[in-house]
Amino acid sequence: MKRNINIWPLLFTASIFAAGAIATNYCPGAAAQSEGAATGSTDDLRPLSALPEDVAEGKRLAAASCAGCHGLNGINNNSGVPYLAGQRAPYLYLEMKAYKAGIRGESAMNNAVKFLSDDALVKVAAYFASLDPPTPAAISGSSNFDPLQAGKTVATAACAGCHGNTGISQIPGIPSLVGLDPKYLVTAMKAYKNGQRRNDTMKAMMAPIGDGAINNIASFYASQKPARAATPSTGDQAAGKTSSASCAGCHGEQGVSASPGTPSLAGQDAQYLEAALQTYKTGTRADETMKGMVAALDDSAMKNLAAFYAAEEPKALNVRKPLTTEEWAQRCDRCHGLNGNSTDPRRPMLASQRVDYLEKVLRDYRTGARKSPEMAAMADVLTEQDIEGLASHYARQKARSIVFVPQPSK
Numbered sequence: 392m393k394r395n396i397n398i399w400p401l402l403f404t405a406s407i408f409a410a411g412a413i414a415t416n417y418c419p420g421a422a423a424q425s426e427g428a429a430t431g432s433t434d435d436l437r438p439l440s441a442l443p444e445d446v447a448e449g450k451r452l453a454a455a456s457c458a459g460c461h462g463l464n465g466i467n468n469n470s471g472v473p474y475l476a477g478q479r480a481p482y483l484y485l486e487m488k489a490y491k492a493g494i495r496g497e498s499a500m501n502n503a504v505k506f507l508s509d510d511a512l513v514k515v516a517a518y519f520a521s522l523d524p525p526t527p528a529a530i531s532g533s534s535n536f537d538p539l540q541a542g543k544t545v546a547t548a549a550c551a552g553c554h555g556n557t558g559i560s561q562i563p564g565i566p567s568l569v570g571l572d573p574k575y576l577v578t579a580m581k582a583y584k585n586g587q588r589r590n591d592t593m594k595a596m597m598a599p600i601g602d603g604a605i606n607n608i609a610s611f612y613a614s615q616k617p618a619r620a621a622t623p624s625t626g627d628q629a630a631g632k633t634s635s636a637s638c639a640g641c642h643g644e645q646g647v648s649a650s651p652g653t654p655s656l657a658g659q660d661a662q663y664l665e666a667a668l669q670t671y672k673t674g675t676r677a678d679e680t681m682k683g684m685v686a687a688l689d690d691s692a693m694k695n696l697a698a699f700y701a702a703e704e705p706k707a708l709n710v711r712k713p714l715t716t717e718e719w720a721q722r723c724d725r726c727h728g729l730n731g732n733s734t735d736p737r738r739p740m741l742a743s744q745r746v747d748y749l750e751k752v753l754r755d756y757r758t759g760a761r762k763s764p765e766m767a768a769m770a771d772v773l774t775e776q777d778i779e780g781l782a783s784h785y786a787r788q789k790a791r792s793i794v795f796v797p798q799p800s801k
Contacts, residue, residue, distance in 0.1 A: 441517035449517050449519075452507065452514060465477070465478070466525050471745075474524075474745055477524030479736045480519075495761075524790030527789050530746070535780075536716045537716075539607070554568050559617075561621040564663055567619075570655050570707075573612075580605050584598065603775055618658065619703075620659060622660045622661065626694035626698030627698065634695060634699075635700070638656070647706045659701060665696075720785070731785040733793075746783060
């Protein structure tokens with residue numbers, strides 16, 4: 392028996408129902424949700440039913456306009472080009488409308504849909520929605536990336552021998568890493584890596600560590616409970632407190648900084664602090680502001696200042712805990728459905744989508760190359776590791792078609 396694909400209006404107030412293997416919603420006058428802009432269409436909101444012959448016509452149109460990039464079966468081998476098989480028909484329709492209206496910028500898609508009527512777009516969308524979705528990608532490795540655990544793993548191997556397992560120094564002259572904002576730690580580690588900060592040991596240690604791992608290390612130490620360095624301190628703390636008045640503007644009254652880019656000094660190893668002040672004074676560590684601040688300090692004043700800050704109590708940081716892939720996916724699923732199988736026809740199905748395409752889209756939202764207030768807010772704080780983790784997560788999920796069932800009228 393032939394089955395129809397019923398395509399119903401998204402904003403239609405009556406019961407939404409359909410019969411058939413695949414059924415979904417369609418609203419000719421709706422906005423292109425993913426781009427946050429209206430297509431300008433004034434079509435009436437009305438229920439439409441895509442008959443088998445409509446789907447067949449959609450296949451003919453897709454063969455002429457879409458198959459070269461997306462594959463006639465909606466599954467392709469072209470890098471950065473999305474799978475369309477089993478995708479939600481209204482989403483496909485709205486995206487094609489956005490391309491046709493120029494809302495999505497200039498691309499090959501503009502030319503592909505330029506001369507297609509709305510009726511043709513409906514049929515193409517219905518055709519791709521009628522296809523069996525792609526199978527999940529076979530990707531090895533863990534599907535749940537945890538930045539803190541990854542940071543701990545690298546820190547234990549590369550940093551703990553000198554800085555302590557939790558970043559609390561027990562070796563005079565070696566700085567504690569707890570109580571320091573991740574932004575400052577990342578900047579410091581990169582400065583050692585590129586030679587801006589001169590320390591051959593640190594440069595060699597940082598050489599094989601990539602930017603993602605640096606971020607993870609910083610997040611790990613920022614998440615640890617801070618405590619004073621377990622190292623001895625000499626010098627006159629009272630005299631150091633008097634001298635600290637000129638430092639408080641940047642480093643805080645008790646050495647707890649309110650600026651992410653400025654290090655907290657409270658609880659830091661005294662010998663390290665003293666040595667750092669010396670390097671600023673000689674210019675070995677380049678910073679014009681710090682060089683000017685320490686120019687008048689003699690060796691005794693530096694020792695006293697270091698003793699004062701070493702005795703202060705460091706404070707826990709108020710920074711955002713980095714989310715695991717699973718935690719990010721839970722947020723994404725709120726709109727895109729459980730495991731990326733959207734039940735809102737305006738939202739794209741993410742399950743079984745191409746990894747490289749998902750990565751590209753998330754980067755485009757993060758940079759603003761692709762417009763959406765909702766997605767920009769989500770993607771703005773994503774790291775490269777978050778993006779790669781999410782893309783891998785959704786590519787592994789089993790894609791499922793939407794089926795709407797009749798809802799009895801009251």
